[in-house]
Structure formats: structure tokens, C-alpha cells
Amino acid sequence: MTKIIQAVRGMNDILPDESYRWEFFEHTVHEWLAAYGYRNIRMPIVEQTDLFVRSIGSVTDIVEKEMYTFVDHLNGDSLTLRPEGTASCVRAVIAHNLLYDSPQRLSYSGPMFRHERPQKGRYRQFHQVGVEALGYAGPDIDAEHIVMCARLWDQLGISGVRLEIGTLGSIESRALHRVRLIKYFENHLDVLDTDARRRLHSNPLRILDSKNPEMREIINGAPKLIDDLDQDSLIHFEALQHLLRNQGIDFEINLQLVRGLDYYNRTVFEWITDRLGAQGTICAGGRYDGLVEQIGGKAATASGFAMGVERLLSLMLECGKEITSPVPDAYVVHQGEVAADFAWKTVELLRSNGLKAILHCGGGSFKSQMKKADASGARFALIIGDDEAQVEEVSLKPLREAISQVRVGLIAAVDLIKEQQ
Ligand code: ATP
Numbered sequence: 001m002t003k004i005i006q007a008v009r010g011m012n013d014i015l016p017d018e019s020y021r022w023e024f025f026e027h028t029v030h031e032w033l034a035a036y037g038y039r040n041i042r043m044p045i046v047e048q049t050d051l052f053v054r055s056i057g058s059v060t061d062i063v064e065k066e067m068y069t070f071v072d073h074l075n076g077d078s079l080t081l082r083p084e085g086t087a088s089c090v091r092a093v094i095a096h097n098l099l100y101d102s103p104q105r106l107s108y109s110g111p112m113f114r115h116e117r118p119q120k121g122r123y124r125q126f127h128q129v130g131v132e133a134l135g136y137a138g139p140d141i142d143a144e145h146i147v148m149c150a151r152l153w154d155q156l157g158i159s160g161v162r163l164e165i166g167t168l169g170s171i172e173s174r175a176l177h178r179v180r181l182i183k184y185f186e187n188h189l190d191v192l193d194t195d196a197r198r199r200l201h202s203n204p205l206r207i208l209d210s211k212n213p214e215m216r217e218i219i220n221g222a223p224k225l226i227d228d229l230d231q232d233s234l235i236h237f238e239a240l241q242h243l244l245r246n247q248g249i250d251f252e253i254n255l256q257l258v259r260g261l262d263y264y265n266r267t268v269f270e271w272i273t274d275r276l277g278a279q280g281t282i283c284a285g286g287r288y289d290g291l292v293e294q295i296g297g298k299a300a301t302a303s304g305f306a307m308g309v310e311r312l313l314s315l316m317l318e319c320g321k322e323i324t325s326p327v328p329d330a331y332v333v334h335q336g337e338v339a340a341d342f343a344w345k346t347v348e349l350l351r352s353n354g355l356k357a358i359l360h361c362g363g364g365s366f367k368s369q370m371k372k373a374d375a376s377g378a379r380f381a382l383i384i385g386d387d388e389a390q391v392e393e394v395s396l397k398p399l400r401e402a403i404s405q406v407r408v409g410l411i412a413a414v415d416l417i418k419e420q421q
């Protein structure tokens with residue numbers, strides 16, 4: 001026997017019994033983005049590897065060990081399946097000079113790729129909806145992002161999500177903090193493990209995340225970012241909190257919030273739930289004022305966030321959000337040659353009237369066709385034999401309600417089906 005080809009590990013099929021939940025999600029998100037004035041942008045799924053190395057940072061988990069990077073053997077280019085959308089979005093904005101005369105509110109959605117260990121809520125192909133606002137400097141846009149998330153949770157029927165906010169300070173104060181950290185750890189070189197030594201000059205902040213108990217004490221004594229924060233960033237952070245309180249948004253301040261991507265400064269935030277086990281962060285984002293310039297554009301402020309679609313859909317299930325799969329209005333069964341022609345006319349007329357209709361294909365007895373009609377979930381069966389067809393009528397049989405079958409012309413059938421909606 002021929003060997004069955006499996007899907008790639010950690011990359012999922014989304015089958016029809018599940019995809020209607022995705023469609024509900026996508027529809028809700030579409031309306032929500034429009035309500036806030038965010039316009040859709042679509043970038044390629046594959047980018048030059050260098051884009052992610054330069055934006056996300058060469059010493060981050062994503063770049064060090066999670067990227068699907070390969071050589072395009074036709075021309076030798078190093079390409080990468082996008083692990084996130086911000087870098088591509090910013091690249092596109094620069095390439096097309098979108099910030100030329102006005103700031104931009106943009107959004108995108110689609111698959112992202114990270115080579116992680118697959119588990120519940122963590123996949124190698126997963127989906128994000130991303131929102132980016134470029135050319136806005138103030139805390140107002142940061143607050144808008146958080147407020148719009150809260151509204152979306154409501155629309156998705158999600159509750160009990162906790163918001164954590166923090167600030168990383170300005171690009172300059174981050175740089176200052178970095179220098180102080182390096183100096184501090186250099187004075188304690190003997191306590192650092194190999195990993196920490198390797199990161200000392202490339203990404204000293206990451207040393208703070210180390211789980212090595214022997215370094216615990218030295219890490220606890222390290223200079224705190226809060227002591228290096230600049231005045232303007234503190235004012236920005238205060239203003240953000242004020243705006244959130246005004247909008248009735250609850251939050252916790254977490255000054256230890258570090259993101260796994262290097263480009264953030266000032267505001268960072270995460271929405272977290274306890275209902276999904278270890279993979280509890282459903283949405284994360286913040287400000288990245290240096291990124292546009294860093295990847296070759298004219299300096300511009302920016303802020304954004306991305307949410308994990310799989311985790312949100314799981315949470316909707318956990319919260320008992322009911323979404324009904326759309327059902328056909330009519331299933332048309334027919335037998336005989338004249339009946340077949342009239343059945344085609346019937347389904348197309350139903351569709352022209354905005355109804356969802358399935359034409360029975362493949363023949364069979366009326367009895368077996370009626371079984372298919374029932375299994376389709378359709379609200380009505382339209383039964384057409386040659387005698388009905390000759391006088392351009394159908395027998396309309398309700399499949400879900402206790403109303404009796406009637407024999408009517410097509411216009412009357414359409415009206416009756418619509419009346420029962
Ligand atoms: P985590 O801490 O769970 O690894 P992250 O900080 O790497 O998340 P981001 O890069 O901020 O995640 O991406 C934003 C959101 O995308 C996350 O909050 C999460 O909901 C989702 N996400 C990230 N990685 C995965 C994955 N491998 N599978 C499913 N969803 C993911």
C-alpha cells in the first residue's frame with residue numbers, strides 16, 4: 001500500500017466542523033477593526049531572513065531557535081517563514097512610503113510559523129490577528145489598543161481575562177539600563193553560567209530570565225529598569241493609566257514584563273487568562289518607536305499588538321460561547337428528467353433570493369434523498385417529481401418544524417421559506 005502522507009508536525013488542518021467557529025471569529029474581528037478605523041494590509045508569508053534578525057533581535061528565542069529558515073536553492077537567498085507580522089508590516093509601510101503624508105492604522109491576519117514544541121495552545125503554524133498604528137507617539141493610541149481589545153473580548157463572549165501593563169522606558173533609557181546591567185554582571189562574572197556569559201554583551205536583559213538557581217541572588221541584586229526610566233516615559237505611562245481608568249479598564253502594573261522581541265520600548269502589555277493552562281497569554285503588544293528607522297525607514301513612532309487566534313477560540317469554548325453552524329435553507333430533491341431541469345431552476349432562483357440551497361446530486365430514490373436532506377441540517381426539503389415540474393410547482397416539506405407539507409409555485413415557496421427565517 002502507498003504510504004499515507006502526514007501533515008507537518010505542529011501544523012493543523014481546520015475541518016468544516018470547526019471552521020465555522022473561525023468564520024464567526026473572522027467576521028467579528030472584521031467588523032471590530034472597521035469600527036476603530038483600522039485598514040487591512042496583506043504581506044507575503046515569506047521574507048528575507050535578515051528582516052526578522054534585524055527587527056526581532058538576533059539573540060531572542062524566536063531568531064535563535066524558532067524560525068523556519070531555508071535557502072532558496074534557485075538563487076541562494078536566505079528566506080524565512082514569518083514568525084510574526086510586525087516586521088513585515090513595517091517593511092511594507094517603508095517600501096510603499098505609506099507614512100508619507102499621514103499616520104496609519106493597519107491590521108492583518110494570517111498564519112505565523114515558529115519551530116516550538118507542539119502542545120495545547122502552542123503550534124508550529126498558528127494564526128494571529130495583528131494591529132499596528134504607525135506615526136502616533138502618544139499614550140492615546142496605546143490606550144486605544146487596549147480599549148479595543150476589551151471590546152473584542154466582550155464581542156467574542158470571553159471573560160476573566162487579566163490585563164498586565166508595564167513600561168520599558170525610552171530607547172535611550174533602555175540603552176543606559178543595558179550598560180548598567182553589563183557593568184554589574186561583569187563584576188560578578190564568576191557566578192554567571194555559560195549561557196549568561198554568552199548573552200552578557202548581546203542581550204544582558206535575557207540573563208534576568210535565567211532559571212539557574214545559582215544565579216538567583218545575583219539576579220535579584222541587579223539594577224532595576226524602573227530606576228533607569230526617563231521622566232518622559234514615566235509621564236507617558238501615567239497618562240496611559242489615566243486613560244484606561246477613564247474607560248473603566250482594570251489592569252495590573254507589572255514592571256517585570258519583558259517581551260520576547262527586542263523592538264519594544266515604553267508601553268508593553270499582555271492579556272492573560274488562567275483558563276487555558278500554561279499557554280495563557282492570548283494577546284500581547286506595545287510600543288516600538290525605534291523599529292521603522294532600524295529597518296531602514298525614516299524614524300517614526302509606532303505601537304501595536306497581536307493576538308493568538310487558536311488560544312482565543314479555545315477560550316471562547318471554555319467560556320461557553322455558543323456559535324451555531326450556518327444551515328442551508330433548502331435541500332432540493334428530484335426524480336425524473338423534467339424534474340431535474342426544474343430542480344436546477346429552483347435552486348438558482350432560491351440563491352438569487354438570498355437563500356442557501358443545496359441541489360441533490362447523484363440520483364437515488366426519494367427516500368434516500370430525503371435522508372440526505374435531513375442530514376444536511378436544511379430547514380426545508382423541496383421535493384420535485386415530474387408531475388410537480390410540469391406545472392412548475394414544488395412540494396415544500398419543513399424538516400425542523402411541525403408545519404404540514406404544502407404544494408406551491410416557486411415564488412410562494414421563496415416567500416414561505418423567508419417567512420420562517
Ligand atoms: P508565548 O509566551 O506564549 O510564547 P510570545 O510572547 O512568544 O507567547 P508573541 O510573539 O507576543 O507571543 O505573539 C502574540 C500571541 O500569539 C501570543 O500571545 C499567543 O497568543 C500567540 N502565539 C505565540 N506563539 C504561538 C504558538 N507557537 N502557537 C499558538 N499561539 C502562539
Ligand code: MG
Binds near residue numbers: 260
Ligand atoms: Mg513564544
